[in-house]
Amino acid sequence: LIIPSSVTQIGEYAFYNCHSLKQITIPSSVTVINQNTFCGCLSLKKIEIPSSITKIGDYAFSNCKSITKIEIPKSVKSINYCTFCNCTSLTSVKIPTSVTSIKGHAFSGCESLIEITIPSSVTFIGDCAFNSCHSLVKVSILSSLTEINNNVFSNCHSLKEISLPSSVKTIKFGAFSHCISLYQIKLPPSLISISNEVFHGCTSLKQIVIPSSVEFLGNGVFCDCESIEQITIPPLVKVIKNKLFLNCKSLQ
Numbered sequence: 001l002i003i004p005s006s007v008t009q010i011g012e013y014a015f016y017n018c019h020s021l022k023q024i025t026i027p028s029s030v031t032v033i034n035q036n037t038f039c040g041c042l043s044l045k046k047i048e049i050p051s052s053i054t055k056i057g058d059y060a061f062s063n064c065k066s067i068t069k070i071e072i073p074k075s076v077k078s079i080n081y082c083t084f085c086n087c088t089s090l091t092s093v094k095i096p097t098s099v100t101s102i103k104g105h106a107f108s109g110c111e112s113l114i115e116i117t118i119p120s121s122v123t124f125i126g127d128c129a130f131n132s133c134h135s136l137v138k139v140s141i142l143s144s145l146t147e148i149n150n151n152v153f154s155n156c157h158s159l160k161e162i163s164l165p166s167s168v169k170t171i172k173f174g175a176f177s178h179c180i181s182l183y184q185i186k187l188p189p190s191l192i193s194i195s196n197e198v199f200h201g202c203t204s205l206k207q208i209v210i211p212s213s214v215e216f217l218g219n220g221v222f223c224d225c226e227s228i229e230q231i232t233i234p235p236l237v238k239v240i241k242n243k244l245f246l247n248c249k250s251l252q
Contacts, residue, residue: 005029010037012057019043022066028052033060035080042066049073056083058103065089068112074098079106081126088112091135097121102129104149111135118143125152134158141165148175157181160204164188171198173218180204183227187211194221196241203227206250210234219243226250 003010005027015021017040026033028050035057038044045066049056051073058081061067065088072079074096084090086109093107097119104126107113111134118125122143127150130136136156144167153159154177161184162176170193176182178201185199189211196218199205206227210217215236220243222228229250233240245251 001025003027003030008032010034012036013039016040023047026050026053031055033057035059036062039063051075056080058082059085062086068092070094072096072099077101079103081105082108085109095119095122100124102126104128105131108132114138116140120144125149127151128154131155143167146170147172150174151177154178161185164191166190169193171195173197174200177201187214189213192216194218196220197223199225201225207231212236217241217244220246222248224248 001024008029009032012034013036015038016036019042021041022043023046031052032055036059038061039059040063042065044064053073054075060083062082062085067087068089068091070093078101081103082105084107085105088111090110091112100121101124105128108128108131113133114135115138117140120142129152131151132155134157137158139162146169148171150173152175154174156179158181159179160181163186166188168188172195174197176199177197180203182202183204191211191214193216197220200220200223202225205225207230212234214234219241223243223246226249228248229252
């Protein structure tokens with residue numbers, strides 16, 4: 001399918017559930033791809049997003065299960081809600097330094113995605129942004145995030161290690177829960193709060209150093225971390241919450 005150069009905007013649901021659409025060419029006259037535009041295009045394998053695009057709407061490419069590669073143009077500032085969620089064949093995505101925000105569920109369910117680099121320009125990553133990216137092995141966070149939001153990397157079964165930037169102060173609910181291969185995580189000295197169930201079910205995690213700056217450990221933070229052997233509770237923590245070390249069978 002070739003969209004003519006007379007088109008400047010592609011409307012909501014324009015190609016929704018076009019199951020046999022395999023390839024599409026978007027002209028440089030188009031500046032906006034609206035919400036759900038290509039959602040459910042199960043056979044869509046190739047799409048080039050021109051540099052003229054300034055906005056890609058919610059769910060725009062969700063459930064495009066045959067797309068393997070996406071390059072987001074430098075004109076885009078935000079990756080919106082569920083834009084690429086459940087693109088189950090997506091292995092590679094390039095996020096440009098123009099992007100400041102990755103909204104909730106943006107890449108959730110992209111179970112073939114192997115590696116992601118979050119550029120220094122990003123100041124916000126929404127809830128569940130990379131949830132259930134089962135093949136994700138490497139995450140590079142180059143930005144100055146202050147929060148790791150709810151369930152951002154939960155159920156990333158292949159993620160083995162990650163280093164958080166020194167700007168992070170809060171890790172929210174379940175951020176790394178059920179990352180069953182995670183054995184190493186570097187927490188920054190700026191960290192103040194680790195919320196409920198952040199590492200729940202991280203069954204490969206053996207050792208973790210909690211910075212002395214941490215004042216709050218939520219309920220069940222290390223629940224079902226059955227391999228964890230050593231941990232030191234920081235002196236600023238006044239209350240040991242419910243289920244904090246529930247089923248930590250190797251804790252000595």
